[in-house]
Amino acid sequence: MSRIEGVLKALKEQGRKALIPYITAGDPHPDQTVSLMHALVSAGADIIELGVPFSDPMADGPVIQLACERALKHGTSLRQVMAMVKEFRKTDPDTPVVLMGYLNPMEAMGYEAFADAAADAGVDGVLTVDLPPEEADQVAPLFADRHLDPIFLLAPTTTDDRIKAISEHSSGYVYYVSIKGVTGSATIDVDEVAKKVAHVHELTALPVGVGFGIRDAETAAAVGRVSDGVIVGSVLVDTIARHQTDPDALRNALTDLLHPMREALDSLAH
């Protein structure tokens, strides 16, 4: 059983929902990423989605675009991101880490070298925004051999046939994108999301995480009620942007954001 599967299974048995924060590696500075990852775990994270910065993040709104720019200004490379995960793993052997990014940095490194380095660093899953399963035939066996969970997106526009096909290519969880839009752009219609996620559950046995547009404890709880986990990104990255120069204040601010979400999610567990 992969680390991701294990965590999600344990949560399910407890009737709890996963809290999955996203931050961009190297933002605001590569030196801070590992300590921010630990801070996320202390604040209640079950799984961490660690963004790999890319020069042209087409599926992201301005908040994460700017995070990529900050990280790249300090030269954050995919190899460095691996080193960060390795460092994190030294003191946290339990929290799954999912790399989230775009295909080109992976392709530039070479898929096999990437898969080797990811497995060696202790990465658990890989979510490549611009890699639909149709184009994943090169990476799929490399990931499978190294027990890396390929995590794919489902969108409001995804047809039933595709939901089934994509789920067959996925392991760990599937990521339901709650809105039509880029990250950080719109507020979600919770009723609409609830309907869609219930439908996704009918088509796959995999856990379903929901992301895009979750900004506070209230939306986290509303979405947690219908899914297996919530992914929180832009609001955290925005907080990082506002506390770039003060690492202590930043850790506190992230904790202040995540704590209420954790509590709201856990209050569902009855």
Next chain:
Amino acid sequence: MSVKLTEEMLKALPDARGHFGAFGGRFVSETLMDSLMTLEKEYLRLKEDPEFQATFDSDLADYVGRPSPLYFAERLTREAGGAQIWLKREDLNHTGAHKVNNTIGQALLASFLGKKRIIAETGAGQHGVATATVCARLGLECHVFMGAEDVKRQSLNVYRMKLLGATVHAVQSGTKTLKDAMNDAMRDWVANVDDTFYIIGTVAGPHPYPLLVRDFQSVIGREIRKQAMEKVGKLPDALVACVGGGSNAIGMFYPFLADESVELYGVEAGGLGIETGQHAAPLCAGRPGVLHGNRTYLMEDENGQIAGTHSVSAGLDYPGVGPEHAWLKDIGRANYVSVTDDEALDGFRKLTRVEGIMPALETAHAVAYGVKLASTMDKDQMLVINISGRGDKDIHTIAQLDGIEI
């Protein structure tokens, strides 16, 4: 290692996943997949639909003014002192460039699909103008994304788009040029996918765009074939076109791919010189990667981050190139070369002074290389340069380089 291409082989490309050999494909976020699959299905149907094709053909004839002339450049030929130089006059199209062939086709597709809102990216502004033009004609809402840097460089075209009723969005992210405009167009599309049709301006992007843009632009090459047979009685020996994303080049080359005797030359922007790194020549100096929905040659750093580009011409200032060109390069069917900013400017001046034709700065790259190439060829050979657009939009840039305020 050139491969002899047959009509059969060409018909099979791109394959069902949109691949040209190792290139092309559909690398986009999930939200867009359904739209792209619908577009592919509808396009493949309409491609065979006589009513769609008849409308496209009559629009090209009566609205664009096709066929565009194939003109014998007698003085330029004499100056070059080699092969006969012929010019394919896409600059005479309505709106002044080849771009309109494609926007007519895609706007027609949008109408058949019932989409009322159009978005487009633009570099030089020619594609933006061509899109705004067809939107005005069809009464469609039009949004054009343009890098803030290009908005400055191509102010004439920005104003033309506004006059045509389009909203121009100056893109402030990244390098503020064409690639960033394309990023923002994609972001808009993801958010408005239900009612919006994205008219991509070149043979790049996810499948089926490289296919359908190539098909719409292939009218250029088909006309050259016919005109060359009528005027000279044989096929040309060499074809020369500039390559930004590669739409005017593929439109010119495609109908000749199976004709081994026809040499193909795509001219990329050498900027300040390939050796300086300040250029926009991914086929000459890049390597394969994935950007904007397809696998192709890219300019990138060793970590896979897309590199900044430089060209005096906004329309060539792009770090990628259409996947079919990447394939043609790898199989050795087409040659890809580059000329520098300075050479292109010389080409601009030469064509202006010797033939009374002011080319766009993009086109001037093809002119510069074409003249050089012609001089190495025999007098009984025939070379065609694709004059992809006219130069009015670049007059400010040229004047500035001449130190003149206009």
